[in-house]
Amino acid sequence: MNPAEPQSDTPGAPGGGAAPVFVLVAPQLGENIGACARVMGNFAIPELRIVAPRDGWPNPAAETMAAGSGVLANAQVFDTLEAAVADCHRIYATTGTPRHMVKPVVTARAAMGEIRASLRDGQRAAIMFGAEKSGHSNEEIARARAVITLPVDPDFTSLNLAMACGVLAYEWRAGDGVPDGWKPMEGPATQGELDGLYAHLQDELDRAGFFYPPEKTPLMMQNLINIFARGGLSQQEVRTLRGAIKALTIGRGKARVVRTD
C-alpha cells in the first residue's frame, strides 16, 4: 500500500491537480476497477486511488479490463479512506439513494464547476465512489462536502460502478466541446462556387423545359437553391454535383418535360 505522497503540480500530469482524483472505496470486482481506469484514461483523468480492494492488489482482472489505460499503472492503493483523501481539500460522495442527511446535493455538472474553481485556487478535489451493491456508508458520506447524484430513474437507480465513474469522467470534460483534430467541414464551398452550381443547374433545367410556366422560374429556383444551401456543401461536393448534372445531360436532345398535373 502506498502512502499519500505529495503530488506534482504539473497540469495534466498524473497527480497534477488538473483534474479531480477518483477514489474507489472498497471496490469488490477487479473488472470494475479496470473499467474505471479505462474510462478515466478516455477522459484524461489521471489519478485513481483505491481503498482496501476486496481481492487485493494488483488484480489481473483489473488489468484486462483497463485495456492499456495508463491510469491503472499509476493507481495508488490505501488501507483506509482517511489516508486516501488526507491531502484533498474538497471531497464529494456519489450516491443514487437519498440519505436524508444534512448535506448539499448537487448535480455532476454543478460539482464539476465547483471543482474547477477550487483547482484554480490550488486546491485538490476528490470524488469518492462507494462499493458495488452497498454504495457509500453513511460514515463515508458524512465526511464529504457534498453529495453528487445523477438523474437516474428512481425505479432503477443501481448504476454499475464503472459506469458511474464514466459519467463523472465525461462530465469533467464535457465543457471542452468538440476535440481538436476534427475537421469535418474541410473545404466548404464559397458562395461564388455555390452560385456557379445554381446557375449551371438552372441553365440545364431551363433547357429541359423544367420551368413551366416560365413566370414560376424564380420561385422554383429559390426552392431548389434552398435545398442545397441547407446542406453546407464542400468544394468537392459542388464539383460532384456539377459532374452529376453534366452526366445527366450528356447526349440528350432538347426535350420538353411532359407534365401530367
Added chain:
Amino acid sequence: MNPAEPQSDTPGAPGGGAAPVFVLVAPQLGENIGACARVMGNFAIPELRIVAPRDGWPNPAAETMAAGSGVLANAQVFDTLEAAVADCHRIYATTGTPRHMVKPVVTARAAMGEIRASLRDGQRAAIMFGAEKSGHSNEEIARARAVITLPVDPDFTSLNLAMACGVLAYEWRAGDGVPDGWKPMEGPATQGELDGLYAHLQDELDRAGFFYPPEKTPLMMQNLINIFARGGLSQQEVRTLRGAIKALTIGRGKARVVRTD
C-alpha cells in the same frame, strides 16, 4: 427479428418518442448489449434496437449484465440498419475518430438539445453506436445527420461500447437536475434559532472569560458566527450544538481562561 412497428406516443412509455432510440449496430459481445440496456434503464431511455448481433438473439450474457433492466426485454432486433432506423426522422452516429467527412460534428450536449427540439415537433430521433473495435463504417456514418463525438483523450479514444451508451444516456437526462425525492436539507433552522445558538454560545464563552480584551468581543463573535452560518445548519443540528455547549459547561466553575500570549 422484429419489424419496425409503429410506436405508441405515450410520453415515457417504451417507444413513446419521449427519448432518443439507441441503436447498436452489429454489436459483438452480449455483455456489452446487456450493460447498454442496464444504463439505458438507469437513465430512463426505454427503446433499444439491435442490428445483427454477432452472437444471435436472445443472448444469456446480455441478460446477466442487464441486471433486470426492462429495456432489454423490450429491445427489438433487426437484420439491417436500414430497417432499424426506417421510422426515424433524425439519426446521429457516434465515433471517437475523425472521418474527415463533410458532416457536422456536435457534442453530446448539443445533440441532445437538437433531439429535444425535434421530439417536441413529433419527430423520432435515433443515436447509433458502431460495433466494438471497428466502430461505425463510413457507410453507416454517411447516412447520419451529424456525428456525435465525446471529449476523449486523443491518445486513448477507445471507449467501451456500453460506456459510450452510458455517457449519452446520462447526457440525455443531465438537464433534469437533482431528482425528486432528495431532501437533504430537511428542516433548516430559522434565523431566530441560529441567533439563539449564537447568544447561548456567546453567553457561555463570556462566562468563561473567552472574550479578552472585552472590546474584541464583537469581532470574535462575528468570526464564530461566520463558521456556523456557512454550514447551513438544520434545526436538529442547532439542538445538538446547544446540547454540546451545555454539556461542556456542566459543573464547571467560573474560570478565567489563562492566556499565554
